Amino acid sequence: MCGIVGFTGNQPAAPILLDGLKKLEYRGYDSAGIAVLCDEKITVSKVTGRIANLCEKTEDGKNVPGFTGIGHTRWATHGAPTDNNAHPHLSNDGKFAVVHNGIIENYVLLREELIADGFVFESETDTEVVVHLIEKYYQGDFKKAVIKTTTRLHGSYALGVVCADEPNKVFVAREASPLILGVGVGENFFASDVTALVSHTRNVIYLEDGEFAEVTPEAITVFDCLGNTVDKKVSRINWDIQSAEKGGYEHFMLKEIMEQPRAVKATIAPRIQGSEIKLDDLEISDEYLKSINKIIITACGSACYAGCAGKYAIEKLCRIPVHTELASELRYSDPLIDEQTLLIVLSQSGETADTIAAIKECKSRGAKVLSLVNVVGSTIAKISDYTLYTWAGPEIAVATTKGYTTQVALLYVFALYVARHLNRIDEPTYANLLETLEDMPSKVQEALDSNPHIPNLAKHYTPDRSVFFIGRNTDYAASLEAALKLKEISYIHAESYAAGELKHGTIALIDEHQPVIALCYNKDIYEKTMSNVVEVKARGADVLAVTFKHNVKIASVADDVIYVPNVETVFSGIVEIIPLQLLAYHVARENGCDIDKPKNLAKSVTVE
Ligand code: AGP
Numbered sequence: 001m002c003g004i005v006g007f008t009g010n011q012p013a014a015p016i017l018l019d020g021l022k023k024l025e026y027r028g029y030d031s032a033g034i035a036v037l038c039d040e041k042i043t044v045s046k047v048t049g050r051i052a053n054l055c056e057k058t059e060d061g062k063n064v065p066g067f068t069g070i071g072h073t074r075w076a077t078h079g080a081p082t083d084n085n086a087h088p089h090l091s092n093d094g095k096f097a098v099v100h101n102g103i104i105e106n107y108v109l110l111r112e113e114l115i116a117d118g119f120v121f122e123s124e125t126d127t128e129v130v131v132h133l134i135e136k137y138y139q140g141d142f143k144k145a146v147i148k149t150t151t152r153l154h155g156s157y158a159l160g161v162v163c164a165d166e167p168n169k170v171f172v173a174r175e176a177s178p179l180i181l182g183v184g185v186g187e188n189f190f191a192s193d194v195t196a197l198v199s200h201t202r203n204v205i206y207l208e209d210g211e212f213a214e215v216t217p218e219a220i221t222v223f224d225c226l227g228n229t230v231d232k233k234v235s236r237i238n239w240d241i242q243s244a245e246k247g248g249y250e251h252f253m254l255k256e257i258m259e260q261p262r263a264v265k266a267t268i269a270p271r272i273q274g275s276e277i278k279l280d281d282l283e284i285s286d287e288y289l290k291s292i293n294k295i296i297i298t299a300c301g302s303a304c305y306a307g308c309a310g311k312y313a314i315e316k317l318c319r320i321p322v323h324t325e326l327a328s329e330l331r332y333s334d335p336l337i338d339e340q341t342l343l344i345v346l347s348q349s350g351e352t353a354d355t356i357a358a359i360k361e362c363k364s365r366g367a368k369v370l371s372l373v374n375v376v377g378s379t380i381a382k383i384s385d386y387t388l389y390t391w392a393g394p395e396i397a398v399a400t401t402k403g404y405t406t407q408v409a410l411l412y413v414f415a416l417y418v419a420r421h422l423n424r425i426d427e428p429t430y431a432n433l434l435e436t437l438e439d440m441p442s443k444v445q446e447a448l449d450s451n452p453h454i455p456n457l458a459k460h461y462t463p464d465r466s467v468f469f470i471g472r473n474t475d476y477a478a479s480l481e482a483a484l485k486l487k488e489i490s491y492i493h494a495e496s497y498a499a500g501e502l503k504h505g506t507i508a509l510i511d512e513h514q515p516v517i518a519l520c521y522n523k524d525i526y527e528k529t530m531s532n533v534v535e536v537k538a539r540g541a542d543v544l545a546v547t548f549k550h551n552v553k554i555a556s557v558a559d560d561v562i563y564v565p566n567v568e569t570v571f572s573g574i575v576e577i578i579p580l581q582l583l584a585y586h587v588a589r590e591n592g593c594d595i596d597k598p599k600n601l602a603k604s605v606t607v608e
Contacts, residue, residue, distance in 0.1 A: 001393025002075050002087070002101040003027035004179075005196050006160040006170045008068040009187025009217045013037075014061025017071035020189075020196035021051045026245050026252075027101075027192060028075025028394055030377070031086035034058070035097035038066030040164050042097050046086035067217075068168055070160040072099035076376030077391050078107070079124030089128045091135035092120055095164045098134070100127040101192050102156030102177035103391060105270040110152060130159060138163075143214060146171045147225055150212075155270065158192060170215045174207040176262075181205040181213055181220050183234055188215045194237050195245050202237040251595045253397035253489070257581050258448060263402040264574060265441035266391040267409045272438060275431065277417040282386055286421050288368070292342045295322045296367070297411075298330045298358050299346035300605065302404045302484060306346050308477035309573030310411025316570050317419035317433075327358035328608075337365040344411075345371040348395055348403035349604035350378020357608075359383055372410050374403055388414065397596045398603045399489050401581050404481060405444070408573045412437060436568045440575075446565040447578035450549070454579060457560055458586030461515055461544065467492060468510070470499040470536075471519030472529050474572050479519050482580035489598050490588035499532040512540035517583075520547045520554065521576050522569050533557055546579065 003024025007016045017034045032054045033046030043064050047053040051073060058064050072087035079085035088097040104110070107126035110133065115121065119132040133152055138145040142163045150157070156176035163169070172179055172190050182189030182197035182204055190213070191197050197204060205220060207213060211230060214221045222230045239248060249255040271277055295314060297307035304326050311322040325333070327345075331354060337343070343362045347355050350373040359369055359380065371384035374392050381387045390406035416433055419425040425433075461467065467486060469479035476498050483496035497506055499518070510516065518533045520526055526547075533543055537557060545558035548566050555561050562579045564572075588595050 001027050003073040003192045003196070004070065004099040004101050004158055004160050004190075005192070006070040006099075006172065006190040006215065007187065008168055008170050008215055009184065010067060011187070012061060012065065013067050013069035014058055014064040016200070017069050018051065018055055018058070018061050019199070020191055021054070021071050021073045023195040023199075023245070024073050024192055025051055026394060026396055028073050030074055030076050030081035031083070032071070032073040033086045033088050034064065034069055034071040035088035035090070035099075035162060036064045036066035036069035037162050037164065037167050040167060042090065042094060042162060042164050044088055044090050044097060046083050046088070048081050048083055048086065068162060068170060070097060070099045070162055070170060075394050077103060077389060078126045080377035085123045085125050087127060089123060089125070089131045091131045093135055095138070096131050096134050097162050098127065098131040099160045100130060101158040102175070103266055103270055104129060104153055104157065105155035106153070130157070134161060142166050142169070142171060143227065146173060147212065147227065150175070150225070156266070160190060168216055171212065172207065172215065173212045175209050179207045181207065181215065183220060187217050188220050190215060193247065194239060198237055198239065203234050204237055205232045205234055250589075251397065251585075253399055253401060253595050254585055256395055256397055257401045257578075257585065259393070260402045260405050260578065261441045261445040261448070263392040263406050264409050264444050266393075267406040268413060268437050268440060271413050272434065275434065277413060277420065277434070279414070279417055280388060282388060284370070284386055289418055289421055291340055292320055293340040295320050295342045295344060296330070296335070296337070296362070297322060297324045297344045297346065298327045298355065300327050300352050300354050302400045302481055303346040303348060303355075303407060305477065305481040305484065306404050306407035306411065307344070308480055309408045309474065310415065312474050312477060313412050313415040313570050314418070317415045317425055318422060319424050327352070328354040331358040331361050335362060335365065337362050337367045339366040341367040343367040343369045345369060345380060345384065346407045347371065347378070347380050348374045348390075348392075348400055348407070350375040350380040351604045351606050352380070353606050353608050356380060356383065372407055374406070398598055398601045399485060399595070405574045405577065409440065412571050433568060433571065436571050440567070440571070443565045443567050443575050444578060447575045448582075450565065451562050451579050451582070454562065454582045455586045457544065457562070458583055458590050460560070461517075461583065461587055465514070467494040467515045467517060468506075469494060469496045469517045469519065470502065470529075470532060471522075472499045472525045473522050474569060475519035475522045475529065475576070478521075478573055478576045478580070481577055482517065482519070482584070485581055485584035486587060488601060489584055489595050490591050490593055491599070492587065492591070499529050502532055502535065507535065507539065510536045510539040510541050514541045515544070516541040517544045517546065517580075518558065519576065520545050521564055521572055523548065524569055530554070530557065546576065
């Protein structure tokens with residue numbers, strides 16, 4: 001996720017662009033840049049690091065003259081944070097500059113085509129193909145060149161484009177990434193969200209997917225892909241800036257929970273091309289995959305629990321033994337590792353100290369390391385042999401949600417890829433599971449929409465005592481993350497327990513009105529888990545069951561039920577956690593907790 005801004009009017013553009021980028025830093029902050037038009041020339045200033053570096057480089061915009069421009073603050077997805085990879089990107093002839101938020105899924109093919117046409121690329125980004133396509137299609141008509149370019153793009157984009165031939169004009173285009181136009185007096189704006197606009201105007205126009213706009217100081221004209229004008233209403237923004245940063249949600253955590261359909265799609269979709277999975281530029285040979293006789297998944301906290309969910313998928317599909325180990329334990333365990341061990345590392349931040357130490361320990365013993373991280377160019381990405389990125393966008397809330405589900409999603413993609421390359425999966429199963437992955441974003445949205453009663457449930461499940469989460473197999477993996485979510489944001493003690501283990505001691509704790517959240521989604525072992533539900537009910541527990549849709553029978557046993565959309569069990573770890581994230585959120589909200597910044601916790605634990 002990145003942030004884009006643009007301005008055209010009768011005052012210097014650069015200071016306005018910089019101010020807008022500061023308001024969008026929460027959307028991405030590893031590099032930034034602006035492009036300003038002056039005397040039919042585009043001046044581009046780009047830096048690695050925070051907006052402050054850009055302000056310093058441009059003397060707060062004073063050394064970049066001009067009244068029309070665009071700006072970008074980046075969250076790297078393709079290409080590490082460097083000046084060259086920062087936006088805006090300039091065409092070879094210097095006539096166009098582009099800023100982009102989103103992912104161009106077919107950029108590799110477009111890049112090859114443009115290089116063959118003689119275009120020279122300066123960056124590793126997907127975005128740069130856009131500016132060269134515009135140059136390729138430009139024959140004097142800026143609008144036509146932009147529209148024709150977008151017909152070649154697959155994926156998501158919010159684009160801002162300037163052309164040296166048209167000094168007081170900006171073109172924007174939107175497909176699956178937010179883009180909002182700010183309506184001023186003698187000046188107009190655009191941005192990724194209203195936070196960058198409200199200090200200038202509260203009158204906005206929301207672009208929809210497939211729409212374009214020509215923005216000049218005098219007017220904003222919205223049109224469709226055929227060039228036909230579209231009438232749009234002007235809305236009035238009543239949010240303050242802080243709530244606007246949260247997209248109108250009360251907390252970043254809730255915003256990020258709701259972003260999961262997009263984040264999961266951004267992580268899965270670019271890796272499915274036709275009926276094949278393409279793992280970026282991952283150069284793991286089939287020979288090496290065949291040599292692996294053990295996989296260790298290591299991480300900390302929620303990332304480790306994502307590994308637990310992924311373990312079931314990799315073992316089921318690839319038939320390779322998988323051990324999930326807490327990094328803080330693995331690093332001191334004198335681990336049994338050799339060249340045939342693949343270490344899979346999960347980390348949202350890419351900077352977790354225990355995880356870094358575990359990597360170094362395992363590498364010293366001969367393991368190859370594949371890291372799945374959310375921050376491009378992070379320490380863990382740099383010290384790994386292979387890296388795949390989750391494309392969740394920046395995660396601000398300390399308690400991870402989209403970071404977790406995109407890690408699980410990427411593990412599922414990897415498991416299916418390896419199973420295919422090791423010929424361990426038949427064609428019908430592969431096709432069915434590929435379709436399951438393609439449908440996952442809509443299933444996540446359905447899981448978000450399916451349980452409007454969760455806020456009321458949270459009122460009941462705000463006990464002054466511990467909460468037990470029980471489950472088996474994939475349900476047990478989900479219960480580990482569900483228990484942590486509740487603990488870390490509501491400060492209520494919660495314990496995840498393998499349901500089959502209750503009779504070996506813990507059931508002694510179950511008495512009248514003991515809250516038990518039973519994860520009964522896995523159909524393969526459903527009856528077994530239900531027997532545990534009956535056991536705890538018999539001892540007086542209050543049971544909230546989390547189960548698959550249309551399982552009406554369970555309502556006769558459990559006190560409350562949360563239904564989860566049906567997906568293949570082996571890939572159930574994403575949808576199953578969604579309602580439990582929401583439950584933890586609403587319990588914490590009931591308790592008046594500081595949800596985005598829980599006490600004693602940091603977003604990235606960079607110390608032991
Ligand atoms: C998750 O809600 C916690 N904030 C914490 O467990 C986190 O998952 C853990 O510290 C690992 O962080 P990482 O993914 O950045 O390595």
